[in-house]
Amino acid sequence: MHIKQELTERHVLTLTVDNEAGTLARIAGMFTSRGYNIDSLTVADISEDHTTSRITIVTRGPPPVIDQIIAQCERLIPVHKVTDLTEAGPHVERELALVKVRGTGDQRVEAMRLADIYRARVIDATVNSFIFEITGGPDKIDTFVALMREVGLVEVGRTGIVGLMRGAEGS
């Protein structure tokens, strides 16, 4: 007998939640305990009175599982609203990465040239290193990091994705 694998889809979910102790653990733990995937998760306080946070989760699964994930999130008491940006229509996704490269001579010039093309900003520089700051969709960042690998990548830090619906309406 072998374990079967199913075809999966990537979905970006945003959750409006109560900003209280344990909320993040409850949501992240629910994903693990039910065997759902988390590609990335970001969370920050978004309300003036600090009572509400917004969580963006990138997950993956067959469509019925995505539907279950949303229902299971909604079942949690501190979760007020769940929006599936991928289903809801046009939306933007952005991520920020800090990318450190080391090198001298041609390598250094090439890193600078690539950063320019990708509109990455230099936020730290020494004679033999740079830290670039880059924002964009996850594909752009993946490609940029792959290129930096060729020219002396030391390390990367990524925030994970935040997303919003396009247009005037809130989600």
Next chain:
Amino acid sequence: MSEDFIVPEKSGAEILIDTLIEQGVDTVFGYPGGAVLPIYDALFQHKKIRHVLVRHEAGAAHAAEGYARSTGKPGVVLVTSGPGATNAVTGIADAFMDSIPLIVLTGQVATNLIGSDAFQEADTVGITRHCSKHNYLVKDPADLASTVREAFAIATKGRPGPVVIDIPKNVQVATTSTHVKRATSSRFNPAGEADYAEINRAVELLANAKAPILYTGGGIINSGSDASAALRELAELCGAPVTSTLMGLGAYPASGDAWLGMLGMHGTYEANMAMNQCDVMLCLGARFDDRVTGRLDAFSPDSIKIHIDIDRSSINKTVRVDLPIVADVGAAIRQMIEVWKGRKYKAAALDDWWARIKGWRAVDCLSYPGSTQEIMPQYAIERLFAATKDKSPIITTEVGQHQMWAAQHFHFDAPNKWLTSGGLGTMGYGLPAAVGAQMGNPDALVIDIAGEASIQMNIQEMATATQYRLPVKVFILNNEWMGMVRQWQELTYESRFSESYSDSLPDFVALAEAYGWKGIRCSDPAKLDDAIAEMLAYDGPVMFDCRVHKTSNCFPMIPSGAAHTDMILHSDEVSGTMDDEAKALV
């Protein structure tokens, strides 16, 4: 956001007790310890709350479940930190799976010690996070009253479940004169009535069905006795047959004409065949559990499925349905009745459908080989039912074959009379649940139908029954085996009976006497009725050691991973092996 109340200065423990009383609590099941001493001291001063001292915290949680399931009120548990809380976890998980409203109050080490591996510290909130409906760690006595109030609302509204409140010892001792008001706004809004467009559609489908079935579950019991009454009316109006999950028994009366018996793994042939062959399935407060559906791709392949449930995550979880309706099932059934009557629908001609059902009934799937030498376990249940049915007993069970035989051969005409661990399948549930049910229903006849293995898992609760003079009856179908395990080994592992024999059993009669109970033993079918009468006549707790045929198997059975149409009806159809795919299923 919050407007705080100013009140007389009180300790956290006093605020807790006051709020419990305000919430209508009259009984608490608990066990003391260092981290809850301030609460126990406050309890000592208040005579309004009866505290039931269990003998193990698992017993407290199951007793509270039994109390809740039989009274419709939330059950309240009070245990100490660390081992007190971890001992209660099985009962919390059990209540979570079976949607039983519980408030579990756990002591915790003082806030300044949390995280320091202090004596009897456990991360109760972390441990119970995914087996409770919600949980809290209260760090300020000013938050206690509003937290407890919210906890009762969460435990009882929507799909019920256990809520844990972890209270550090210093929060119990500290005093305050303010109460923080909680902004409950949109935080918890369970579904109520259904959308009329959906109800109209459901009624239309049901009225035009040629082979409809009502597949009912524990949600109807949770929705309240009104929901059971409404179910009966709807069944009458539409003329459809009714089946139920293990958790829903009693919502529709077993003596009703439309009753097909329980469905699923050990359900009746007629219920499972009707589920397989129906054209419209109306699922009411059930959740397409794997014990019910069998092999998913063969589950009721040609039917239109309507699913009414208060928990949206129960809909389309395993089986895709055609008409999902998120609503309180009792309210939705009443809406269906209203629409049915308003539009003057007539029950369709279902004669052909009922004729087919009659054919399936004729198989007589619950028949079993008789014996004059030995008590057959099914016979024991039948005789127990015959002797008690006029007393409308509350039946609890442990887990195993005896539980399934009780579900098959004991019949329930009313809700809240059948208390069993369905979702988690917890051995050791039945005795403490009987204690809790008897506390909540002092005049009722409460019987735990037990197995000799399961009863030993919470046997210490016999002392609780003795202390509070609870006349519970424990009826043990003693087959000297973990019968359900033995059955699976016979069916799946070519009768290699690995560790399933109940060796070194205690003398249950002597044990009963040691606890101050009456003990009765019977192994002769001819004497069974008299022995049962003796048990019922005794005004106190009785342990009945009913020695039954040792190797009987529970049939019918849908082997795990098989379709409803592949039921095993009798032992001679059993092959003794299974492929790995089937072995991998629970």
